[in-house]
Amino acid sequence: xxxxxxxxxxxxxxxxxxxxxxxxxxxxxxxxxxxxxxxxxxxxxxxxxxxxxxxxxxxxxxxxxxxxxxxxxxxxxxxxxxxxxxxxxxxxxxxxxxxxxxxxxxxxxxxxxxxxxxxxxxxxxxxxxxxxxxxxxxxxxxxxxxxxxxxxxxxxxxxxxxxxxxxxxxxxxxxxxxxxxxxxxxxxxxxxxxxxxxxxxxxxxxxxxxxxxxxxxxxxxxxxxxxxxxxxxxxxxxxxxxxxxxxxxxxxxxxxxxxxxxxxxxxxxxxxxxxxxxxxxxxxxxxxxxxxxxxxxxxxxxxxxxxxxxxxxxxxxxxxxxx
Amino acid sequence: xxxxxxxxxxxxxxxxxxxxxxxxxxxxxxxxxxxxxxxxxxxxxxxxxxxxxxxxxxxxxxxxxxxxxxxxxxxxxxxxxxxxxxxxxxxxxxxxxxxxxxxxxxxxxxxxxxxxxxxxxxxxxxxxxxxxxxxxxxxxxxxxxxxxxxxxxxxxxxxxxxxxxxxxxxxxxxxxxxxxxxxxxxxxxxxxxxxxxxxxxxxxxxxxxxxxxxxxxxxxxxxxxxxxxxxxxxxxxxxxxxxxxxxxxxxxxxxxxxxxxxxxxxxxxxxxxxxxxxxxx
Numbered sequence: 001x002x003x004x005x006x007x008x009x010x011x012x013x014x015x016x017x018x019x020x021x022x023x024x025x026x027x028x029x030x031x032x033x034x035x036x037x038x039x040x041x042x043x044x045x046x047x048x049x050x051x052x053x054x055x056x057x058x059x060x061x062x063x064x065x066x067x068x069x070x071x072x073x074x075x076x077x078x079x080x081x082x083x084x085x086x087x088x089x090x091x092x093x094x095x096x097x098x099x100x101x102x103x104x105x106x107x108x109x110x111x112x113x114x115x116x117x118x119x120x121x122x123x124x125x126x127x128x129x130x131x132x133x134x135x136x137x138x139x140x141x142x143x144x145x146x147x148x149x150x151x152x153x154x155x156x157x158x159x160x161x162x163x164x165x166x167x168x169x170x171x172x173x174x175x176x177x178x179x180x181x182x183x184x185x186x187x188x189x190x191x192x193x194x195x196x197x198x199x200x201x202x203x204x205x206x207x208x209x210x211x212x213x214x215x216x217x218x219x220x221x222x223x224x225x226x227x228x229x230x231x232x233x234x235x236x237x238x239x240x241x242x243x244x245x246x247x248x249x250x251x252x253x254x255x256x257x258x259x260x261x262x263x264x265x266x267x268x269x270x271x272x273x274x275x276x277x278x279x280x281x282x283x284x285x286x287x288x289x290x291x292x293x294x295x296x297x298x299x300x301x302x303x304x305x306x307x308x309x310x311x312x313x314x315x316x317x318x319x320x321x322x323x
Numbered sequence: 324x325x326x327x328x329x330x331x332x333x334x335x336x337x338x339x340x341x342x343x344x345x346x347x348x349x350x351x352x353x354x355x356x357x358x359x360x361x362x363x364x365x366x367x368x369x370x371x372x373x374x375x376x377x378x379x380x381x382x383x384x385x386x387x388x389x390x391x392x393x394x395x396x397x398x399x400x401x402x403x404x405x406x407x408x409x410x411x412x413x414x415x416x417x418x419x420x421x422x423x424x425x426x427x428x429x430x431x432x433x434x435x436x437x438x439x440x441x442x443x444x445x446x447x448x449x450x451x452x453x454x455x456x457x458x459x460x461x462x463x464x465x466x467x468x469x470x471x472x473x474x475x476x477x478x479x480x481x482x483x484x485x486x487x488x489x490x491x492x493x494x495x496x497x498x499x500x501x502x503x504x505x506x507x508x509x510x511x512x513x514x515x516x517x518x519x520x521x522x523x524x525x526x527x528x529x530x531x532x533x534x535x536x537x538x539x540x541x542x543x544x545x546x547x548x549x550x551x552x553x554x555x556x557x558x559x560x561x562x563x564x565x566x567x568x569x570x571x572x573x574x575x576x577x578x579x580x581x582x583x584x585x586x587x588x589x590x591x592x593x594x595x596x597x598x599x600x601x602x603x604x
Contacts, residue, residue: 008435012435017443143577145573148573152570152573210591282540283540290450
């Protein structure tokens, strides 16, 4: 079951991430303040401000003391200040988070459910025509990078047909409220959501199908069949439920990638979530924002993996009893 | 564990399809200079031209021939993909197998590092690092390899551990076989199917990541890449040029990944014989 060993793994990973985030700007050649804030920001600073920043990061002290200062600031939720957005990084990220959660969360639910259903169906009919068609189609789909899928959808439905909006999450300056606003948000959501769901569909499908094929050969399936259970019951209750286990794990791991999960899609549709924020920050080398998103993304991945580890014995009794 | 890899691939439809497509791409990439007709980086005054006999896929915004760029893009994609795949698999093999064979403290240390690396999100680390150092082609390859060996190492280690205790290895040991003989004669050959699958997965990931990073603009701007072509083409989406500019680059990239996926799928029954009963698709 859950052990001290797992805890050590996550602690080590977290420490590695913090160290990377701390060391990278400080190991860059040149002035560390430039590397922490980016050149553009530094030009706007007064010498007094620079001096106070040097003191704040303890840049005149030893590396260990700097790490201490960095750590202490993090604990207070201080991720630094973005000169590009003229706002603390924490607030910038908080403002973008809901859009990413909406987009990635919905696509995760949709692609997982669809993937499991198709996978059960396909595995049940393994080898027949419907299975082969579905397998071929989804494997081909799996090869399409999400950003290409997104671009094609954008160009076909947005540019050529002109029936859906091209960019953003809402119509700017429209002053909409209530039902009209919800409709507007949904309209903007359709294309990025479709692209992301299609791109992730194959993963859950292939995994369910493979597990399904393995599960169908288990002796208990033969027993269930011998008891005279209907094939519907066999397919969903006996085989399907067990075939879902690995997909649940996969979805849990994906949940952690929520921050960067829609990176490319958000960029293509200028969807104002964390992925697009990263891109904007990358363009102007707004290092504090990049570092903040990196930290949040990494910590969420660790947390999701941790939760999957914790919950697995609950979902799969075989593990619970193995210890 | 003796598996006929060649048979496994050539007997399945998807395996044959994957191999044929991949070989075609390799041929196009290798013979790019003869097939291209233009220097893919040479700019000309003929910007944003529609396809014609002179320019099969027209020209881009600075007058570069898109067909030539497409061919040279295959080169970068395959060069990065294959180099990363070989490096990462080599790292997995050496680290995983040595952990299994040496054991003890070394093993526990290596595996803790692997555990920690597995939970770290690769693409996020790549973007952070790339934002600071703006990697060239070879630095990118090394970065991708360094961030891509951990999963394989765990699998190789598990396999090597079970091989080490295998009957045939014990038998050979009883007959007086030395360590080096055992490693090269029994352990490495039996690891090869796993390494091959690992190679294919790394290849797929590396091709995707190379294109993705070029697409968001973190790559060497002097090197023609499909991801870069797509980024540039997207800026002109209000013109019809995307049909012969963006689509070919995207389709080429997708076909590359699809061919690798099919190849990997054909090898899956080799790894997990329980899947073998099905009629292969």
